[in-house]
Amino acid sequence: MIIIKNNKEIEKMRKVGKFAAQLLDYIEPFVKEGVTTLYLNDLCEEFTQKHGAISAPLHYNGFPKSICTSINNVVCHGIPSKNDILKDGDIINIDVTVILDGFHGDTSRTFMIGTVDDNVKNLVRRTKKAMYKGINAVKPGKYLYEVGKAIEKYISKFGYSIVREYGGHGIGREFHEEPQVFHHFTLSNKMPLREGMTFTIEPMINMGSSYLVKTSKKDGWTVTTADGSPSAQFEHTILVTADGAEILTKI
Ligand code: MF3
Ligand code: CO
């Protein structure tokens, strides 16, 4: 069941969305060569608590930390660690989800460390653009699959691949609600968009030609590309409005 949010709930989604964006803005200057992902995690946790919010990932289905930090060939759900030190040329996606007044805001960006290979830079830039292609395809009355269709149309010309195993999701009182949002075209997303829906658009784009991924047997979380190629991701939480989409996770 897809939950349509009323005005009061939408106000709360706006508030938490804005806070999630503030959290990413706060952490950005610390995302530099030489720091550990655990340090970034701890700063985020501290900032979140200081503002009376809750880190949703912490203990979610047993996830052990407050944010996800996914470096290079890690697609998503990377676990912050004292052993992961950012180095020149890395890309890292930082995915934050916070709870304020019972509602969730979920957003991520991929950051570049020092001098990044031009091909990888392009991957990051185009992944961000792909997310906006998806957002701009949202309109009440249209089918949800227009999101994946727009992303696929844009991304296919680069020889990259769109991860299929993980997607966007409805969001509100729950971290993950219906619908599941695919970032490629599929008829399983043939449901009409309606004003008041809130969901994320968060394409994961692999630089290689394979969309296949694998999950670490060691920690049960870390998702990497099957072919070892780099992967980038950007995420916003959006609201379906009368004439399009409102990005909730921005300031
Ligand atoms: N924030 C991720 C998403 O965009 C989900 C992370 S689940 C966790 O849906 F358990 F790994 F935190
Ligand atoms: Co999400």
Ligand code: CO
């Ligand atoms: Co997220």
